[in-house]
Amino acid sequence: MSDKPARTPASPEARRARARRWTLSVVAALVTAVGLVLMFLLAQATNNSELYERNYARLFGINVVVAVMLTLVLGWVAFRLIKRLRQGKFGSRLLIKLAAIFALVGVMPGLLIYVVSYQFVSRSIESWFDVKVEGALDAGLNLGRATLDSLSQDVSNKARAGGALISEVPDAAAGLALERVREQFGATDVLLWTGTGQLIGSAGASRFQLNPERPSAQFMRQARTTGSVAHIEGLDEVPAGANGPPPAATVRALALVRRPGFDLGGETRFIELTVPLPPAVVANALAVQEANREYQERALARGGLLRMYIGTLTLSLFLAVFGAVLLAVLFGNQLARPLLVLADGVRQVAGGDLRPTVVLPGKDELGGLTRSFALMTQQLSEARGAVEKTLGELDAARDNLQTILDNLTSGVIVLKADGTVVSTNPGATRVLRMPLAAYEGRKLTDVPGLEAFGLDVEQQFAEFEVERAQHGLDHWQHAFELHPGGAADDMVNLVARGAELPGAARLLVFDDISEIVSAQRAQAWGEVARRLAHEIKNPLTPIQLSAERLELKLSGKLEGSEQAVLAKSVKTIVDQVDAMKRLVNEFRDYARLPAAELKAVDLNALVADILHLYENETIHGQVLAELDPRCPMIRGDAQQLRQVIHNLLQNALDATEAAAVARHAAAPDGAAAPAAPVLVRTRLGESGERVRLTVQDHGTGFAENILKRAFEPYVTTKTKGTGLGLAVVKKIADEHGARIELSNRIQDGAVVGAQVSLSFALSPERHSVAATTPSEEHPVT
Structure with missing residues (x-):
């Protein structure tokens, strides 16, 4: 273009x-x-x-x-x-x-x-229009007329002679006589007529005509009176100014055939001769006639x-x-x-208008001058267009860069050399949980809650200047732990990278790695659990057996008070060993969770089967189920899903019971309303591609810092517990490719409990199964 x-x-x-x-x-x-x-x-x-x-x-x-x-x-x-x-x-x-x-x-x-x-x-x-010309034309016209009259008279005389030749020939033999007359006088046609116009015989071209044209009555009267008569045919039919060869003009003569002697009783006969005129004579006559006509017209x-x-x-x-x-x-x-x-x-x-001027065609000097001037203005316009295009590209690149920065999940801050915030992106506000755009133009150390972070960043840039001068580094990288809002239990793990920009500006890019740290922590807990299960479980059984053997050996040999002390001590040892075994088993389950064998599982049937273990709670209305009969089969491991549902139900019942006890203790009269039930629900998603399992309790909910780390090992709100229950649930959910969500339930602005939801993919066998319980909310028995 x-x-x-x-x-x-x-x-x-x-x-x-x-x-x-x-x-x-x-x-x-x-x-x-x-x-x-x-x-x-x-x-x-x-x-x-x-x-x-x-x-x-x-x-x-x-x-x-x-x-x-x-x-x-x-x-x-x-x-x-x-x-x-x-x-x-x-x-x-x-x-x-x-x-x-x-x-x-x-x-x-x-x-x-x-x-x-x-x-x-x-x-x-x-x-x-001269007199001599006019006289010459008249003379020529008269000469032509005289010539034609002479020819007509000659043909008339020939007709008389022909009539004399056949005067004694009877009508029956007239044909042969007429043919001799035609050959003798060079006629084209010779015809013999009666006085009444009846054809007696003919020779020439007329023999082939059925009804030859007979002479008119006037023509016969003239021939009877004068003996013979002739006229020219064909010249009068030529139009004026006609071109082409001359017409075929002929002289037609009619003569009276006289009877020999005194034969007055015989019928009168007429002989007719047709002789063609010479073409040269006809052409000359017509030419003279046409020339005279045109001369007269031009004269007029x-x-x-x-x-x-x-x-x-x-x-x-x-x-x-x-x-x-x-x-x-x-x-x-x-x-x-x-x-x-x-x-x-x-x-x-x-005037600054560099639009292309008109270039005039032509090879002369003026045309060349206009072309040179137009070329000059075009080059100036192209130069200015190139500058404007470059500026436009810079603006577009700046817009693209801003769009990229706005959509980055990482935080980006541009600082001056003194630490003043020049610009930020939405990712920085999201990661630091602080509206940094409102603090542009101020130092990072002046932002509430980020004072220490700002000082650490300045220290890192100062050290970077020294390192760059010595080793030629182009950036620095460091990990930070922040507490937004000053809350000690709310921590954000960051990894930041800094670099110098042209114009003594500084670039700070950072990412929230809290989830990565949490994953690393979970992995570390798995390793700890594996080692604990190996190192602690082995001596527990000998300890328990040794305590029981001591009791067996010393039983009956000690006094009453000493015997009581022995029994109490042995019982304490055995109970603590059992507790340690349970702890070790939980660590073992977390560390050595077997790989899931995904098969088609009826989630509704599985939930109903597990609820039978909580029969006492279901009878008293402490556990309710809402199972969607439309739910198809899901892909899962029945044993691991059974453990998930069991852990969630146990946590929900514990949380609901603890909340009920707290409300009972806080009641003025020592009485409180009965505890609300735990709800287990299954639902087919709106897209029809996933099934959601939800467990709701009516406990006190989770603190904000616990919600972010609830699925990490050893994170719990219980006074007794290892905090491995939700960690095991999260691990099993990941094995199943399920999405898990944990949130507080808010009602009228107050926390009324917690909710855990898991979303499972469907099995290839997508036929629906009937639930074991109706979908309305009711206790499962």
Whole structure:
């Protein structure tokens, strides 16, 4: 994609000027085209006087309209030139000079040619109609007529001779006689008719006609009166001005066949001869006739021809003048436009506008100057565009960096050299649990609750300066323990990294590793549990057996008081050994929890089976169950899930009982309401892809610091206990890929108990199973 800046829209004045130029060009082209068409029509009319006479008024009117339009266009051009001159626009004087020069160059030769052509046309037209020419045409026409009359008379005489030849031939033998007559006189057709117009016989082409054309009654009367008659056929049918070969003209003669002797009783007969005329004679006769006709027509239209030629010359002169002025304006504009473009471009560049200027086509010096100027402005524009693009990229990079910082889970703080907070990201507020954005512009050591952290960070940067100078380090890293809000039981573990930024700024990046520390602590407890189970369990049995053996050996040998002391001591040893064994077993279970064997498990049936172990509690309403019958099979280890449910129920019952005892002790009259029940619930998730198990108690809940570490070993709120119950639950949940949540239940702003929820994935066998108890809340029996 080009980096060239887009051209800004033209101003209204520039658009109007462009529209005027287009309008002027279109009108000029239209008028010129109409004028050329009229000249062509006039030229065509010169050879066709009839067409000219028929369309004279129309052509004259169109010529007047074109002349008026040309005058208006020329007037508009002159008005624009004068207006530009009065407005003082650059190049106006040059345009006027060029227009005047081109107009003079076009008008003066045009006027000279017009005068000479007018005289030439006038004298030429008069010379066309001379008396000698007219006499020669009349003589030629008479000569042609005489020639045709002579030929007609000759054919008439041949008809008489033919009639004499067949006068004694009977009608039955007329065919052979007619054929001899046709061959003798060179006729194309010979026919013998009766006086009533009946055909007796024929020779030639007419023999093949069923009904040959018979002579008219007038033609027969003339032949009976004069003996013979002839006329020419075919010349009158030729239209005037027809081109092509001459027509086949013939001479048709009809002669009376006289009877021999005094045979007055016989029927009158007529012989008809058809003889073709020579083509040369016919062509010459037609040519003379056509020439005489055209001469007479031109003689009658002499004035119209003169007007026609003069009109054509006048229109040509007007078009020449118009073209000269128009070319003057156009060429003058072509010469002045580069200068105008340069002047306008200089004003734009001076005003800081680096838009691409117009580049004029052409290979002359002015066109090259506009191209060089446009290249210069383009390079300036590209340079400024590159700077703006770089600034835009910097802004975009800054925005992207800010977006990344805003979405980082790590905290980021930019500090000055004196420890003043320049900027922070939301991750820093989330990790340090402090609205650091409100403390920008202040030192980190002045933020309440972070004074020690700020001092430690300054100390780390001071040591980093020394280390960097000695060893060339580029960053430092250190772990911190913070107590936000000053609470000793609320601790946040951080790992921070610091580095120097340009401009003596400092970058501090830190992450909350409390969960990692918790995981490491759990792993350490697992290792401790394994070692304790190995080191402590082995001597417990010998201790218990030794105590019991002492009691057995000494029983009955001591006095009453000593015997009581012995029994009490042995019992104490045995009880403590049992307690130690239970502790060791819990550590062993936590440390050596076997890998889960995930199979399809009916969670509802498993819960119902476990609740049978708490039958006494369920009878007295201390445990309630809400089991969703829609729950399908889940993926799990039945034995480990049984341990999870048992631990959760036992913790919930202990918490509920402790809360009930506390409320009873705090009651003024020593009486309190009965303890609320523990609720076990199963539900199919809204997505239908997971099953949730929830255990709710009505205890005192957990403190905030305990909630964050409740699943760590040896974290407990009980006076007696190892704190391994929820740790084992968390470990089993992780083996099952289940999500576990622990939270306090809040009602009317007060803590009314705690809730543990586990979300299990479905087994591939996703058919639903019926619960062993109804879904309504009720004791399970």
